[in-house]
Amino acid sequence: MGSSMAFKELQRELETKAEDLRKLQKDIAKNHEVRKKYTVQLGENELVLKELELLKEDANVYKLIGPVLVKQDLAEANANVRKRIDYISAELKRLDGTLQDMEEKQNSKKEGILKIQQRIQALQAGKAKA
Structure with a gap:
């Protein structure tokens, strides 16, 4: 293979x-x-949970559904917020794992690019082995 072919x-x-x-x-x-x-x-959800924990058991709690405030049981509101926190925490953990994987791939791809650039430079300098 000619050097111009190898270069291309x-x-x-x-x-x-x-x-x-x-x-x-x-x-x-x-x-x-x-x-x-x-x-x-x-x-935001952790803040809501702290606020809910300050309330007495007989306190009125309302949930905004669309444009309407709907009365909700305190225990149910508490459970819903905790579930949401668990879900968000799990998603964050999953995203962290994905990010770590992508960053490793990124480093590997950068190394691959660097190696090719070095081969191109060597070829241009006429030092490449045929």
Whole structure:
């Protein structure tokens, strides 16, 4: 294979790997956005739970459903908020695992790109082994 042919192959491989890296970085950014939303929701729900825990058992609790406030049992409200906190916490843990996996892939892809760039430079310098 001629060196110009090898060079074109490497260029194509580099473009493909760079595109893969861009897609992965977009997914990582999306993961960060979702994690941010869940973190805010978790904080809000923990605040609601603290407020609910301050109430006496006979206190009136209302839940906003659409434009209407509906009376709700305190124990039920408490249980619902706890369930929501559990769900959000589980989602955050899942997103953390996914993020870690994506970051490892990102590092691996960056290394692959670097190796190809080095091969291209070596080829350009005429040092590549045929």
